[in-house]
Amino acid sequence: DGGITQSPKYLFRKEGQNVTLSCEQNLNHDAMYWYRQDPGQGLRLIYYSQIVNDFQKGDIAEGYSVSREKKESFPLTVTSAQKNPTAFYLCASSLGQALVETQYFGPGTRLLVL
Amino acid sequence: AQSVTQLGSHVSVSEGALVLLRCNYSSSVPPYLFWYVQYPNQGLQLLLKYTSAATLVKGINGFEAEFKKSETSFHLTKPSAHMSDAAEYFCAVSEGGGGADGLTFGKGTHLIIQP
Numbered sequence A: 001d002g003g004i005t006q007s008p009k010y011l012f013r014k015e016g017q018n019v020t021l022s023c024e025q026n027l028n029h030d031a032m033y034w035y036r037q038d039p040g041q042g043l044r045l046i047y048y049s050q051i052v053n054d055f056q057k058g059d060i061a062e063g064y065s066v067s068r069e070k071k072e073s074f075p076l077t078v079t080s081a082q083k084n085p086t087a088f089y090l091c092a093s094s095l096g097q098a099l100v101e102t103q104y105f106g107p108g109t110r111l112l113v114l
Numbered sequence B: 001a002q003s004v005t006q007l008g009s010h011v012s013v014s015e016g017a018l019v020l021l022r023c024n025y026s027s028s029v030p031p032y033l034f035w036y037v038q039y040p041n042q043g044l045q046l047l048l049k050y051t052s053a054a055t056l057v058k059g060i061n062g063f064e065a066e067f068k069k070s071e072t073s074f075h076l077t078k079p080s081a082h083m084s085d086a087a088e089y090f091c092a093v094s095e096g097g098g099g100a101d102g103l104t105f106g107k108g109t110h111l112i113i114q115p
Helices: none
Strands: A004-007 A010-013 A019-025 A031-038 A042-051 A054-057 A064-066 A076-078 A087-094 A109-113 B003-007 B010-014 B019-026 B032-038 B044-050 B056-058 B064-068 B073-078 B087-094 B109-114
Touching (some): A019 A031, A019 A087, A019 A109, B003 B087, B019 B032, B019 B087, B032 B064, B044 B056, B044 B064, B044 B073, B073 B087
Parallel strands (some): A010 A109
Antiparallel strands (some): A004 A019, A042 A054, A087 A109, B019 B073, B032 B044, B032 B087, B056 B064, B064 B073, B087 B109
């Protein structure tokens, strides 16, 4: 079955630690996205990538980094600079760059701070 | 800049009653509009989307939405609520500057179904 997988489902971060969230898709989509979801805040865009080896900052990129070395993969690193990382993180992908394209979402990773 | 406002963080209806979830948008150009549903601890699933082909859009699970340009609205409705409809619903707009630079989401409406 085609889809988007995110791992792990739960992730715990210690003070000063960098952690990486995995996102893989087998839909052959060009564009991929990372969103952060906080209760009552909706989803906010962290980073997005329209093509391999290229990515752009979203609305809340500070304290996060990404890479896009393969079309299928778009990992997100939450760095120690992100002072409030506790949230639900959602990865999405879309077929192309057109605004009308539907974004398909993974099941999410919940990040908690110890 | 685009924005989305969802009126009511929580909406409660009785099973079998009409569901109406409100969404108003702000956009400088004709937008593309989306409704997504999220069940607890899961990702988002597309319910329907407006692409300017028709103002009344039908989606999955019996939901539909009507695009009203004069009111800048895209309200989601369902004639008869079912217990399985209990979830979080998000309205989103895609405007962008010429590329797939992400959706702008409303803050969500939690739909509660009373038996």
